[in-house]
Amino acid sequence: MNLSHLVSLADLSAGQITELLDCAEALRPQALSGSSQRAALQGKSVCTLFFEPSTRTRSSFQLAAMRLGADVLGFDASHSSGSKGETAVDTMRNLEAMGVDAFVVRTSVDGQLGDLIGAAQTSTRFINAGDGRSNHPTQGLLDMLTIRQHKGHDFSRLKIAMVGDIRHSRVARSDLHALKALGCGEIRVCGPKALMPEDATLDGCRSVDDFDAAIEGVDVVMMLRLQRERMQEGLVTSLEHYHCQYGLDTRRLALAKPDAMVMHPGPMNRGVEITDAVADGPQSVIMAQVSNGVAVRMAVLKTIFGA
Amino acid sequence: MNLSHLVSLADLSAGQITELLDCAEALRPQALSGSSQRAALQGKSVCTLFFEPSTRTRSSFQLAAMRLGADVLGFDASHSSGSKGETAVDTMRNLEAMGVDAFVVRTSVDGQLGDLIGAAQTSTRFINAGDGRSNHPTQGLLDMLTIRQHKGHDFSRLKIAMVGDIRHSRVARSDLHALKALGCGEIRVCGPKALMPEDATLDGCRSVDDFDAAIEGVDVVMMLRLQRERMQEGLVTSLEHYHCQYGLDTRRLALAKPDAMVMHPGPMNRGVEITDAVADGPQSVIMAQVSNGVAVRMAVLKTIFGA
Amino acid sequence: MNLSHLVSLADLSAGQITELLDCAEALRPQALSGSSQRAALQGKSVCTLFFEPSTRTRSSFQLAAMRLGADVLGFDASHSSGSKGETAVDTMRNLEAMGVDAFVVRTSVDGQLGDLIGAAQTSTRFINAGDGRSNHPTQGLLDMLTIRQHKGHDFSRLKIAMVGDIRHSRVARSDLHALKALGCGEIRVCGPKALMPEDATLDGCRSVDDFDAAIEGVDVVMMLRLQRERMQEGLVTSLEHYHCQYGLDTRRLALAKPDAMVMHPGPMNRGVEITDAVADGPQSVIMAQVSNGVAVRMAVLKTIFGA
Secondary structure, three states: OOOOEEOOHHHOOHHHHHHHHHHHHHHHHHHHHOOOOOOOOOOOEEEEEEOOOOHHHHHHHHHHHHHOOOEEEEEEHHHOHHHHOOOHHHHHHHHHHOOOOEEEEEEOOOOHHHHHHHHOOOOOEEEEEEEOOOEOHHHHHHHHHHHHHHHOOOHHHOEEEEEOOOOOOHHHHHHHHHHHHOOOOEEEEEOOHHHOOOOHHHOOOEEOOOHHHHHOOOOEEEEOOOOOHHHHOOOOOOHHHHHHHHOEOHHHHOOOOOOOEEEOOOOOOEOOOEOHHHHOOOOEOHHHHHHHHHHHHHHHHHHHOOO | OOOOEEOOHHHOOHHHHHHHHHHHHHHHHHHHHOOOOOOOOOOOEEEEEEOOOOHHHHHHHHHHHHHOOOEEEEEEHHHOHHHHOOOHHHHHHHHHHOOOOEEEEEEOOOOHHHHHHHHOOOOOEEEEEEEOOOEOHHHHHHHHHHHHHHHOOOHHHOEEEEEOOOOOOHHHHHHHHHHHHOOOOEEEEEOOHHHOOOOHHHOOOEEOOOHHHHHOOOOEEEEOOOOOHHHHOOOOOOHHHHHHHHOEOHHHHOOOOOOOEEEOOOOOOEOOOEOHHHHOOOOEOHHHHHHHHHHHHHHHHHHHOOO | OOOOEEOOHHHOOHHHHHHHHHHHHHHHHHHHHOOOOOOOOOOOEEEEEEOOOOHHHHHHHHHHHHHOOOEEEEEEHHHOHHHHOOOHHHHHHHHHHOOOOEEEEEEOOOOHHHHHHHHOOOOOEEEEEEEOOOEOHHHHHHHHHHHHHHHOOOHHHOEEEEEOOOOOOHHHHHHHHHHHHOOOOEEEEEOOHHHOOOOHHHOOOEEOOOHHHHHOOOOEEEEOOOOOHHHHOOOOOOHHHHHHHHOEOHHHHOOOOOOOEEEOOOOOOEOOOEOHHHHOOOOEOHHHHHHHHHHHHHHHHHHHOOO
16 A cells, blocks of 8 residues: 555545554554564664554554564654744644654644644655544554454445544544545434534434434444533533443343443543443443554554555 | 562472573573563553553563564553543453553552452463552562672572561562562561551561661662652651761661662652762662663563563 | 774864764674674663753764664653652763663763763763754764765865854754864854854854855755753844854855755754745755764764774
């Protein structure tokens, strides 16, 4: 596959998504032990350029790059030259001039990644590690890989419920891109009105106000993280109330198919959007998601370098 | 030796402690140049998971792991997901799911390490890099190694004085575990009443109120760091007063044996618990302690991996 | 060349500077891909010991050391043991005792580097990565390398204008050391009176108050960063006024030679000391400076280790 950057899953065809998932699947045995792929990116320099902090995602990319033999440079731009008045583009171009071959970028600004790519040399590679509310493509891919491992490759037979703060979630948007591309049978979305997007994000989805109705008979429940700032913004009145209406507990989970799988992108607010019994229960695949994240990131790195 | 985790020296027999010290002694030539052991942990991922900051201890573990060829992931949990409401167990389990094989954990919470071990897979290894006031086992081991190098293997012939804030010191507790296990001849403890522990920590030790009396004729003087927060807590009235009563200077050191060795776990408060002349003098082994720390940490890493 | 430390370019002869530049020039192809020099510093431990933050300079040194195969330990002393009351010398000596072979030191305190070197073992190497207002020798070297690449090796034929806050700039001082050593034909300095040094820094330079006059007919324009704290200190009245008098725009650049090159050590304050059109224009070599920085730092590392 010819792929220079990974910005949004909306840019990829179903075939390209599947090819990346197949590559990740093949890398899984190496992903967590990491010994036999050390030559793949030897001599390449990969920089995690994070304009907002995220130690988990950064660690996953860092391990993926190390296990492919790359040199990894961590550049925490949230505490850095920004404060010296340097632009994000200048920071990137400086690191590029030092011989960084690929950037893994996390930013809170929608569109900033496009600015960086536009200002870079054509040989420099970019991977989106989360931008604004728009995209988190490696999360979308790892979610699809996890679903495929448990439910098989035919997404048309699946009913999926996505629950929570879809409006502010880049994870939700990337999952929706991928689910639609892969032809998911039915996508139900559920959450407080104030946390539902007003744009075309939900095209092709079925909005279901009541969580009990939304979850009924689904194969997959995708829970989203409730950012605590939604409280300060007045979009959610109380955590208790939110939990009552949109929290996943064992009673609700029993309404889904008996073998329904429970997903969450982490970090979890236990007792808010999900209870301990569900998060740690037999239907949870949350840790499998995390493990698949390393394999997916290795697959993306290999692909963008053509390695 | 079969050792999955290193939590407390109280869990180890004298034979096991000696075996770890012998291993560290054998590794010393490689510990500081680090070229011939690169294959030992190749492909293993070691994560320094620090819930409270400590750049020195983390650097020592990082160098030890690098010199054994491991991939090292630094995870500063004091500035991280904790602020996003994630539990310590969830942070650890996420990193474990990314393929981290061993955690080096520093925490201010007594017992937190046990919670992490209980929640982890059985194949995941843990090394305590300091927990609460309870244990700092690699510090205890490096102190024993340093004593052995200078005074020989027969601890029963040694008189040791430990001076300062024993109550709040995990270093003191680990040293006491090891000294008792190795059959130290006499352990004298000395410090302000408010900084003495009230539990069984001092069983088998001799409390001596006056520093001049405590140091008389000893082979080893182990000075402890005075945390400045003890002032705010009202446990110490002034640094000057503390220095007069419990500071080690050349006059007091002359009361010990002529070849007595002076130890300090660092970082030192020069002019408070120890004077420059003593810290940098011919009887000080403080830098040897630091060097031995790398060898001890390499030995522990090799042992828990059976490498 | 026999060089144990790199503290100041004032310590080097013209021949030594040229030898370092020749070494860097030869390393340029490897500097940015970094695959063929991995054996050079294998088994060596290089610590970036930064008492003030600078992610750019640290990243450049880190990549240089990694591409030579060294183990790199980042020690951010601005957030570290300093707060625990430990002296800089003790921090360094601890890391040295852990087997660090070379320190790359950044400090805001003039003379602190000398204290560290004086307290270290004679085999330990030191590279100045910027100290106080005095020296930033690798920046000086990379600037000379960049000039040489564009204007040839005969500095006596060159007219250079250095513009801005020379008083507080370690970059300016290191550039002046090197330009004088290499026999630069004419050095013009220009900037607000309050930002001009009163010591011997400008010996042998020509002070020109008016920027238009200073830039006329020069081969090289070296712009300096205006630290925003100069405003708070009252040394500069407004950024607009500064830009009018000392900002480099296309009109002013047209007064220099047609092939004059524009340099800036970064990070840039766009719109203050330099306009976008100039910074990103065809005469700018600012990104070449950054790339040369990696080659120069590799050359210095190889030289101090005799590798």
